[in-house]
Amino acid sequence: MIEEKEIAxxxxxxxxxxxxxxxxxxxxxxxxxxxxxxxxxxxxxIPISPEAFKKFFEKKQPNPPNEIFLNIWHKKDQKLIGYxxxxxxxxxxxxxxxxxxxxxxxxxxxDVGTEAVALFLDYGFNELSFxxxxxxxxxxxxxxxxxxxxxGMTREIVLKKQAYVRGEYVDEYQYSMFKDxxxxxxxxxxxxxxxxxxxISE
Amino acid sequence: xxxxxxxxxxxxxxGERVDLCPxxxxxxxxxxxxxNNPEGRLYARNPLPSSIEEIKxxxxxxxxxxxxxxxxxxxxxxxxxxxxxxxxxxxNWLNRNANLFINIGEVEYxxxxxxxxxxxxxxxxxxxxxxxxxxxxxxFTPNERSLRVAKKIGFVYECTLKEEIFVNGKFVDREKFALxxxxxxxx
Numbered sequence: 001m002i003e004e005k006e007i008a009x010x011x012x013x014x015x016x017x018x019x020x021x022x023x024x025x026x027x028x029x030x031x032x033x034x035x036x037x038x039x040x041x042x043x044x045x046i047p048i049s050p051e052a053f054k055k056f057f058e059k060k061q062p063n064p065p066n067e068i069f070l071n072i073w074h075k076k077d078q079k080l081i082g083y084x085x086x087x088x089x090x091x092x093x094x095x096x097x098x099x100x101x102x103x104x105x106x107x108x109x110x111d112v113g114t115e116a117v118a119l120f121l122d123y124g125f126n127e128l129s130f131x132x133x134x135x136x137x138x139x140x141x142x143x144x145x146x147x148x149x150x151x152g153m154t155r156e157i158v159l160k161k162q163a164y165v166r167g168e169y170v171d172e173y174q175y176s177m178f179k180d181x182x183x184x185x186x187x188x189x190x191x192x193x194x195x196x197x198x199x200i201s202e
Numbered sequence: 203x204x205x206x207x208x209x210x211x212x213x214x215x216x217g218e219r220v221d222l223c224p225x226x227x228x229x230x231x232x233x234x235x236x237x238n239n240p241e242g243r244l245y246a247r248n249p250l251p252s253s254i255e256e257i258k259x260x261x262x263x264x265x266x267x268x269x270x271x272x273x274x275x276x277x278x279x280x281x282x283x284x285x286x287x288x289x290x291x292x293x294n295w296l297n298r299n300a301n302l303f304i305n306i307g308e309v310e311y312x313x314x315x316x317x318x319x320x321x322x323x324x325x326x327x328x329x330x331x332x333x334x335x336x337x338x339x340x341x342f343t344p345n346e347r348s349l350r351v352a353k354k355i356g357f358v359y360e361c362t363l364k365e366e367i368f369v370n371g372k373f374v375d376r377e378k379f380a381l382x383x384x385x386x387x388x389x
Contacts, residue, residue: 062267064295091268091295092332128296 002028002080007073013119014191016112018070018084021057025071026050028080032103041141042101043163064091068128072116074107081107084116086124086133094131096124100144113147118189121151125179134176138163148175152185211277215323220316222274222288222323225261229275229284233257236286236307244370268295272332276306276320285311288320290328290337299336300328304351317351325355329383340378342367352379356389 006024009017030050032038039045061067066089072082082102089096098120102113117135124130135153137144145155153175161169177185186192209228213221225233236242237252261273273289286307290300302324304317328334339357341348357379365373 062265063270064268066267091298094298094333129298 004078009073010070011119011123013115015075016081016115016119017073017075018116018119018123019073019080021069021071023054023057025080026053026057028103029053029083032082032101035103035105037105038101038103040166041138041144043138043165065089070120072102072112074112079104081112082116084120086120086128094129096128096130096133098124098133098135100135100147102143108143111150113143114150115189115191117147117151118186118192121177121182122186122189122192125182130179132176132178133182134174136172136174138165139171139173140165145173145175148173151177152181152188153177154181213277214274215327217319217323219279220285220319220323221277221279222320222327223277223284225273225275225287227258227262230254230258230261232284233261233287233307236305239307239309241309242305242307249368269293274324276304276316278311278316283308285316286320288324290324290332293332297336298332298334299338300332300334302328302337302339312347317348318354321351321355325381325386329386335383337381338378339380340376342369343375343377349377355381356385357381358385 002024006022007017008020008022010020011018027050030048030053033044033048067085067087068089069083069085071080072084073079074081081104082100084101085099086096087099098117100113100117102108102116107113121133124133133153134156135144135148137148139145148155154177155173156176157174159172159174162172163170211221211223213223215222231254234252234254234257237248237257243249270293271289271291272293273287275284276286276288277283278285286305288302288304291303293300302321304320304324306312306317306320325337328337338360339348339352341352343349358381360378360380363376363378366376367374
């Protein structure tokens, strides 16, 4: 059981906060990534142990990092429900990919993924100064591409029959968003605007 | 000067009189001369000696992740020899800025306008390949030669840090200059 005192928020949202990693969370990561309901659609076809996560987090990241990883903490329920990350960060191009896992299945379809991605896009564009942010998923991962569309990302390419999921080949979608598009889109997310007030009053 | 071994030169940025090539640890002894040279290091504010081993390590294969420094060897095409080092220091990939440095190590090549050519090549690389937003350079007063080059290229004075460094028996000011991508692209 993760207690609130072990939670170090880095980005505040409305229903969730994005919080720093803690080695105490590795059992949860393993639980989520091995869960058949999740791993089939994200193509994790090799079992992954908590030790593997431990190794990942203990490894010293280069500076600037190749990946930025935050956990999703549900504020009202006082519960860790997933994680979100920038991976394959290309600092010179100012382009990165987003990876999202809502590991606790009872939170699927409740817009927490959309909130997490909106917070993360805002972080990427307005703090890390990215130019473009991408996200890929297989078309069977309906929840994931719905989130991409809800935050206003565009389906840029479809890679035909790009992965073998549950005995059949499925397409991969790649979504993207540019910084200038986000500056318009972000106005629809009221909780981001309340963060702006915090920033200004500082 | 006779070039003993016919080495393959691998230009990375091509200029008129000079090419900028990857640094090469085989030339570490030459680098050591430039970096430790009393006159050169005065302007480069380099008060500590650099050993061959340190230089080999610094200009050897890079570590993991995005580099904090990118260096080139300045290769004089007509004379067929490396004459100095240049590149970026203190690269900040998040904010996309870096510090330009130029070290024409062979003193007889000073005053020929080579630094200007080198600076333009490195700056173009910084803005158009590395996607930098801002390039800094700082000059310790008095250093009229570097000051002239900086102004010619279009660097704009930003600030003076008073008595920032101890050079030749006294504290001198550091003048910071900057160049922005949009200004460079409009030039």
